[in-house]
Amino acid sequence: MRSSAIAVSGLRKAYGDKVVLDGIDFDVAAGSVFSLLGPNGAGKTTTVNVLTTLMKADAGTVHVAGHDVATETKRVRGAIGVTGQFAAVDELLSGRENLTLMADLKRVRDGGRVVTGLLERFDLVESADKQASTYSGGMRRKLDLAMTLVGNPQVIFLDEPTTGLDPRSRRTMWGIVRELVAEGTTIFLTTQYLEEADQLADRIAVLNQGRLVAQGTPEELKRQIPGTHVRFRFADLVELDAAARVLTEASRDEEELTLRVPGDGETRSVRALLDRLDAHGIDAQEFSVQRPDLDDVFLALTEQTAGTQHTGKEAIAQ
Ligand SMILES: Nc1ncnc2c1ncn2[C@@H]1O[C@H](COP(=O)(O)OP(=O)(O)OP(=O)(O)O)[C@@H](O)[C@H]1O
Known part of the structure; x- marks a missing residue:
């Protein structure tokens, strides 16, 4: 069994009389990516x-890397x-x-080799000796993450790693995160891009009004909210009509057939639908399972606060 890299129980935090965390619990398995989502x-x-020791909790226990x-x-x-x-x-x-300064600060043995390795890994060799002020946003983010990796931390807190990056740089960053996880590093990811959480996170928790309103794999969360459906397309109107007489619970779109x-x-329910069509000699030209995406999940789970705060797609697009 994998151990917890992060274990949070009954975490509470208030600023004055404003309760921000009202008793939250979660566990993050070692060597996995966990993403915490929530409106602004x-x-x-x-x-x-609290998890990175910068702030004291009012109540609850938090263990990170066993401490x-x-x-x-x-x-x-x-x-x-x-x-x-x-x-x-x-x-x-x-x-x-x-990078060298960071290696010195962390008293890393064989710092020169570590620094060279990181420059290569992050594709920063060509600009290694240029001032960081001349780096593009993407290069700076890569350097920031490279500096974080000096000393091989077991748990990494990645704060919006790809904000402002172009699609190619974003994919490079995702590749690096996946490599780190494959090596056993645990990643705590905050991101405004739900697609990023969907791509990278093994588990997601949604924070709303002081509580975790949902936790699970991206697939589990998508399954929790209504909207999943099977879409069948037919060759012509005759087939569509015939199918509609069999699948009476369906809604139809005549233009799209x-x-x-x-x-x-x-799988089981899709097979049952196909069997019902088959029993009447009806063939669908194509079928697909359409699920809500994480944007839909986010909006459904956090909608109570809409109107009082930036939420949902609006927040994500910022
Ligand atoms: N030092 C502080 N004193 C008082 N209130 C604070 C303090 N820090 C944060 N808050 C309030 O606590 C709430 C939670 O803030 P926090 O920054 O943790 O939220 P967040 O989820 O990270 O938001 P965002 O997505 O906008 O970064 C907010 O209402 C914020 O105004």
Whole structure:
């Protein structure tokens, strides 16, 4: 069984009388990607700050890499990497100098070799000796993550790793995250891009109004909300009519020659639908299971706060 890299139980945090985290619990398995989602102001940064020892919780227990964040601050800090915070890029230094400084700070043995390895891994060799101030946004993010990796932290807190990156750089970053996870690193990901959470996260938790309103794999979350249906397309109107007489629960679109049947989209139920058509000698030209995407899940789970805060797609697009 894999152990927990992060274990959070009954975590509470209030600012004055404003309760931001109202008793939240979650576990993150070692060597997995966990993504915490929620509308602006939901408490994601507060959670990260507690988990990375920057802030004290009011109640609850938090263990990171097996250490209690409240009583073993140093050990926790030694086991984690945080992008954008501990590993701030110094603009006046070159990429190589930034990495070397980090290797010195962390007293990494054979620092020169580690730095060269990271420059190669992040495709920064050509610009290694140029000042970081001349780097593009994407290069800076790569350097930031490279600096976080110095010393091989077990748990990495990745804060919006691809905001502002072009699609190619985004995919490169995703590739690096997947490699890290394959090597056993645990990633705690915050992102505004639900597609990114969908691509990378093994598990997702949705924070809303102080509580975790849902947790699960991206697929589990999508299954929780209604909207899944099987879509059948037929060769012509005659076939469509015949199929509609069999699948009476379906809604039809005559222009598209399609029927939509709501359901769970599981293999067994799709097979049952195909069997019903088959029993009447009707063939669908094509069929597909259409599921809600994570945007739909996010909007459904966080809609109570709509109107009072930025939520949903609006928040994601910012
Ligand atoms: N130091 C503070 N003092 C008082 N209130 C605070 C403080 N820090 C955060 N808050 C409030 O706590 C709530 C949660 O903030 P937090 O930054 O954790 O949310 P978030 O989910 O990270 O939001 P975003 O997506 O906008 O970054 C917000 O309403 C915020 O205004």
